[in-house]
Amino acid sequence: MKYYEFIKSTFLNKKVISILSLILLTFSQIMLFTIIKSGYSVYEGYNSLKKLQENHVYLGNDQSTDEQFKRNFNQQNMSNSNKTAKEFLSYMDKNYKYAISWSTSSSESLDNFSLQLKTISEDYNKFYNLTTRSGRFFTHKDFITTSSIIPVVIGSKLANKYKLGETFTLLNTSNNVNEKYKVIGVLDNNSSITSVYNLDTKNYLNFAIIRPFRDIDVSKINILQLSAGFQDLLIYDSEKIKVNDLSSLAKKDDFFNMKFYSIDENIKEFFELYKTRAITLAIFTGILLLITCLLIIWNTINSVESLKFDLSIRSFLGLSFKDIKISLCIYKILLFMISAILTFIYFIFLKFKYDSLDTSETQIIYIMGLTKIDYLAFLTTFFLVALPLIFSFVLSIWKIKKIPLTLRMISD
Structure with a gap:
């Protein structure tokens, strides 16, 4: 006192x-x-992002104009746009090593937040190393399966909504198809993807449902999915001149305006x-x-x-x-x-x-x-x-x- x-x-x-x-x-x-x-x-x-640097990855940046978007997504041009999207991805499959992903909001929600439906290609986790706290992550078999039930890995916040091993149906808003999913793994708490533009910014996956971009999905890709996947498209094990060729192909017929930057340049x-x-x-x-x-x-x-x-x-x-x-x-x-x-x-x-x-x-x-x-x-x-x-x-x-x-x- x-x-x-x-x-x-x-x-x-x-x-x-x-x-x-x-x-x-x-x-x-x-x-x-x-x-x-x-x-x-x-x-x-x-x-x-070290694995991206070690593999000398080039990062896609979609710089398409409003006019290009309007034309590609015009209902009258949609069929032709989807055909071009399939051809473009087929060309990438044959000539490049790449990792593509895109996210869309789901019709389902939890705690007033829309669930994030994220589609990733097989090589995607080669660079981001997402790990699970229970169950497992995708293997090669998950990307080649033709089953109508698609394996998914969910964010930790969804572990009580969708149990490990549970099968459920959800509308995939990127292709407007009701798909059946089976939970094979639950991500670690606060699993995230770091922004390559702002290294202190992360996209958290606690509310995410991650599905594989399977071989049978490649032939069904549409313009909406490809457009979303263009942003942050990863091209690796390719010389700069070859990557620029892909930019030129995207510009053909004024389809998309794609620029590629090395991960080192971004950082x-x-x-x-x-x-x-x-x-x-x-x-x-x-x-x-x-x-x-x-x-x-x-x-x-x-x-x-x-x-x-x-x-x-x-x-x-x-x-x-x-x-x-x-x-x-x-x-x-x-x-x-x-x-x-x-x-x-x-x-x-x-x-x-x-x-x-x-x-x-x-x-x-x-x-x-x-x-x-x-x-x-x-x-x-x-x-x-x-x-x-x-x-x-x-x-x-x-x-x-x-x-x-x-x-x-x-x-x-």
Whole structure:
């Protein structure tokens, strides 16, 4: 209790400065957490794309015009567009190694989120390494089967809706066919696909139903599926000139406007932009944290100096220098803990606010409101904020020692 009274009458004597210090420290932690979490996410995303880099993958980017889309999807041209789509994919099958995928929203929903129906070719998981927590992932047999019952792997959020081994029927909105699916596996929690354009952005598969793009599906592909698959189409083990030939073929008869970029080019471009933003934000946060610490140090020393006479009397009555150090330490810890709690609450609030507005592809399974990266970022943030606070404590004690307390009788 004596420490509380001393802190209240000394270090919290200037209420405006104390509140301002708390606000600045909280804002500094929020900024620092944002930078660190983004850094961890980028690092994780970069590592998840290593197989794409190792195989020198070229990434498709659909740059078709509105006029091309309108013509391809015009009801009068649909039959011809579907025929061209089949021919184009047949040519790719014979001349290229590729991985294609596309996603459509399902008519089914869970927790007010539409289920994501994702179709992937056999080589797709060669690059993204999706794993299951129960059951299994696709094997070669799943891509060559002609059964009317299609094997699927589901996101972890759907494990209670569709049991392992269960068969169910669902409308495939990409071909407008009711298909029968059998659950053969359940993905790990928060399985995701990293964006090759923003390495700290992921497409989560917790609400996804993944079906194989089987050999019998190749001959039935339509313009809608091919159009969706063009974006982020992966071409590997091919020279740049051969990849450009595929772009030229897509442009034939003004069918599609496809550009291909190497994964290395995408990553390099991302880091050029990201580093500039991250460094600018880090410098701003560092300056803000420095100002905050200086303000706390000034408030501490100024409070002691302005109460020299009162402290001298207290020391005469039994207040030791050790008591001052303990009180100052408690004050710093309280300041740190309150700002940390406010930062934690702020991000919890943001997550639940924006999660309710987002789509199924952004839904994450949390551990007490946060992900593993969030917790790691918080621990790193708290450690980095604690260091300057410890420094400010030591500096404050050093300065207080130099303040003459003429009536002080007790010291360490």
